[in-house]
Amino acid sequence: MKSITDVQAKCESSLPTLRKGSKGDDVKLLQEILNSYGYSLKVDGDFGPLTEDAVKKFQKSHGLKVDGIVGPKTWNALLPDDPRSYPTLRRGSTGHYVRLLQQSLNEFLTDALVIDGIFGPKTEAAVKKFQKSYGLVVDGIVGPKTWNAIFSMFN
Incomplete structure (x- = not known):
């Protein structure tokens, strides 16, 4: 890796x-x-x-x-280079880390998310889809394991 x-x-x-x-x-x-x-x-x-x-x-x-x-x-x-320093995101989160998440998930999805910095139901559904495909706990919460999987997606 x-x-x-x-x-x-x-x-x-x-x-x-x-x-x-x-x-x-x-x-x-x-x-x-x-x-x-x-x-x-x-x-x-x-x-x-x-x-x-x-x-x-x-x-x-x-x-x-x-x-x-x-x-x-x-x-x-x-941008920090260690996903462990990224905040935990969930529905209701906002800001630049949500935008980065949305942009990253758009590399994975067939139906692109709007990059608006708002972690709403569509972003949550996309996170759950991503988590399921990477064998993670499917909870819609983006913590260190999900961030690591997102980073590994770019390999």
């Missing part, structure tokens, strides 16, 4: 390159993640000057090329 860092890199490579002018759910995910690092961005899905400035500050503080562009290296620095 590849290292968890290799798996994370594959997961991150599926995230789009974002820059000033980008719009949409992936920008919202980026803004939520940056806010978890202490930035105070409006999560509006619009990669404007404030988001660009936060990205540049993050890049500088993590020894990355400071260009304001969020590509694989910046995504890698933004």
Whole structure:
């Protein structure tokens, strides 16, 4: 099995390159993640000057090329590389980890989930389907074992 860092890199490579002018759910995910690092961005899905400035500050503080562009290296620095550090998610959870979960599950599903950061009934059903196919306890709760299986899916 590849290292968890290799798996994370594959997961991150599926995230789009974002820059000033980008719009949409992936920008919202980026803004939520940056806010978890202490930035105070409006999560509006619009990669404007404030988001660009936060990205540049993050890049500088993590020894990355400071260009304001969020590509694989910046995504890698933004997202933890150990699924044990990911929070337990269940119906009612919200935020960037739910978005990451939804995006990851879309690699597995035939009917794609809306990536909205809200762990509702459709996300729960997708988690249960995933858990069943990977021989996990089918409870709809995403804890360390389910996160590990999600990461292993990218091998």
